[in-house]
Amino acid sequence: MRTFKRPESLYDNSTHYCPGCGHGIAHRLVAQVIDELGIREKVIGVAPVGCAVVAYDYWNFDCSEAAHGRALAVATAIKRVHPENIVFTYQGDGDLAAIGTNETIHAANRGENLTVIFINNAVYGMTGGQMAPTTLLHQKTSTSLEGRNAALHGYPLKISEMLALLPGVCYIERVAFDSPQGILKAQQAVKLAFENQINNLGFSLVEILSPCPTYWGLNPKAALDWIQEVMKKEFPLGRLK
Amino acid sequence: MGKIKILISGNEAIAQGAIQAGCNFYAGYPITPQNELIAYMAKNLTQAKGVFIQAESELAAISMVYGASAAGARAMTSSSSPGISLKQEGISYLAGAKLPAVIVNIMRGGPGLGNIAPAQSDYFQATRGGGHGDYQTLVLAPGSVQEAYDLTQTSFDLADKYRLPVMILGDGILGQMMEPVTLSARKIKVLPLKSWALTGCRGRKPNIVKSFFLREGDLEKFNLELQKNYALIRRQEERYEALYLKDAKIILVAYGSMARIAKSALMQLRGLGKKIGLIRPISLWPFPQKPFQLKNKKIKFLVVEMSYGQMLDDVRLAVCGRQKVEFLGRSGGGVLNEEEIIKKVRELVSS
Incomplete structure (x- = not known):
């Protein structure tokens, strides 16, 4: 008989995340995959600045904070100092694709043997719902009151597609937390991204379209529908490399 | 070996x-x-x-x-x-x-x-x-x-x-x-x-x-x-070098490359019998307090920097008003030479 248990890599803590937020699922998937691969005592995680800054309050393994956007510079150094450890970053869209674009592109271009979990919820959550690089056209945020306007704000940044062009990159896949099936698919992608590092294959990134009901102004169920009906059109799922 | x-x-x-x-x-x-x-x-x-x-x-x-x-x-x-x-x-x-x-x-x-x-x-x-x-x-x-x-x-x-x-x-x-x-x-x-x-x-x-x-x-x-x-x-962790403080009437204060030039000016002035000393802070933080604790109120400090007076603040804090603190500095690529320092010292001696 199979029982549904909490992974050893995940503490039994109550969550600080909002109802319907995707971070809790993503934290659990990472923890579950780390357990499955038997690497908890070898893993070093790098937490971002953003809602998930205290990811180490949930994860039962070594972790570091990084300055906003610098997670991949920090992770690069940790991995180079300890090549035998498994090093990953967990970053949001503002962290990875705005303030940290430079660090992201160059770590990928160097082909650093790292795993990146990229949470795309199209908004800055921790600071109160401002426009993110991945905010969709017409999406209203506290800094794009009439909705994102291409003429004023530019377009949603498809950083995963950009990274897929780089020869140093091994694996990129976009998944979505819009359904139980989507979550299972995400788990497989996260696992592959860690396996690639174990097999020394280079830079792997999983982009997860993740709900932020609070700053989308939707209830949790409607947020999942929005991913399915709107977000996936702009950010198509699948393997990009 | x-x-x-x-x-x-x-x-x-x-x-x-x-x-x-x-x-x-x-x-x-x-x-x-x-x-x-x-x-x-x-x-x-x-x-x-x-x-x-x-x-x-x-x-x-x-x-x-x-x-x-x-x-x-x-x-x-x-x-x-x-x-x-x-x-x-x-x-x-x-x-x-x-x-x-x-x-x-x-x-x-x-x-x-x-x-x-x-x-x-x-x-x-x-x-x-x-x-x-x-x-x-x-x-x-x-x-x-x-x-x-x-x-x-x-x-x-x-x-x-x-x-x-x-x-x-x-x-x-x-x-x-x-x-x-x-x-x-x-x-x-x-x-x-x-x-x-x-x-x-x-x-x-x-x-x-x-x-x-x-x-x-x-x-x-x-x-x-x-x-x-x-x-x-x-x-x-205070670190510094002090030269000729015992009988000095004017004490140069400088660090890094500037201290070498100041030291060279000091040796020339000493050769002429002038009572000049030097404090060279090596730790800038913590800033050395000890060498500045001098009782003779007639001593003058001359801070020499390649700036318009930054270490000067720390010297003033260390001296705490007991003696006069003077300043000589150039910046933006200007480097003081020995003659400029000697000229300033002579002015201070005669003032």
Whole structure:
């Protein structure tokens, strides 16, 4: 008989995340995959600045904070100092694709043997719902009151597609937390991204379209529908490399 | 075995000193006048089986140093003034996470892009923390290529001992100048044990490297811990050189390359029978208090800097109004020569 248990890599803590937020699922998937691969005592995680800054309050393994956007510079150094450890970053869209674009592109271009979990919820959550690089056209945020306007704000940044062009990159896949099936698919992608590092294959990134009901102004169920009906059109799922 | 002496620039001496001290991680970004340092590391640190990374920016370089230090390495970066401004983000994070690191600033003219001539105008930035928050870095200012080599080694030990970033503050003259250096016989086989480092949690509870304290009261408690450490450093790590203080009527105060020129002026004046002394602060933070505790109220201090008066503030604080403090400085690439110093001293003697 199979029982549904909490992974050893995940503490039994109550969550600080909002109802319907995707971070809790993503934290659990990472923890579950780390357990499955038997690497908890070898893993070093790098937490971002953003809602998930205290990811180490949930994860039962070594972790570091990084300055906003610098997670991949920090992770690069940790991995180079300890090549035998498994090093990953967990970053949001503002962290990875705005303030940290430079660090992201160059770590990928160097082909650093790292795993990146990229949470795309199209908004800055921790600071109160401002426009993110991945905010969709017409999406209203506290800094794009009439909705994102291409003429004023530019377009949603498809950083995963950009990274897929780089020869140093091994694996990129976009998944979505819009359904139980989507979550299972995400788990497989996260696992592959860690396996690639174990097999020394280079830079792997999983982009997860993740709900932020609070700053989308939707209830949790409607947020999942929005991913399915709107977000996936702009950010198509699948393997990009 | 005889001692080995080599002819080497200040930039290279700092790099060689770092390797000698067991530095096993360096990340940097090119900027003049410190490029010999990064080039030396690219070649020699790699040969010494350390990690060398040319980063995509100063921001990335200092965050790489943060990561390497968190992983337990002896980590270093180097730059010059505009690049050091960018590194302030990471330096504040290093201080906030209690991570040891060595940061080299070979100062050039500012503000802005300034020029590539030697300057000492980053003194305030270096000695007042530099980035955001209530923190200090320990700052050492070598006055010769040999001292640059020796103090770099000391910097790594101090960084590990007190768990904070240490800055080596030099200038373009020191970085570019070549002098003979006697290599030390010091051999580091095992680095100090760092039980807090990130190595994977085998057989222990997870280690967390962080500077975020959201719960009420936690950050204040942490900051008080930092202050306690700084107080200890103030008590234990004052470094300076003092010359002819006993009978001196005028005491020159200068650091780094400027102190060499001041010393040369001092020797000329002594040769003429003038009672001149010199204080050369070697630790700029903590700023040496001891040599300034002089009772004779008729003494005058003359602070000489390649800036418009930055260390001057610290001298005034140390003297605390007991004696007169005068100033002579040039900046933006201007370097005072002996004659200018001697002229100023003569004015002070006759006034």
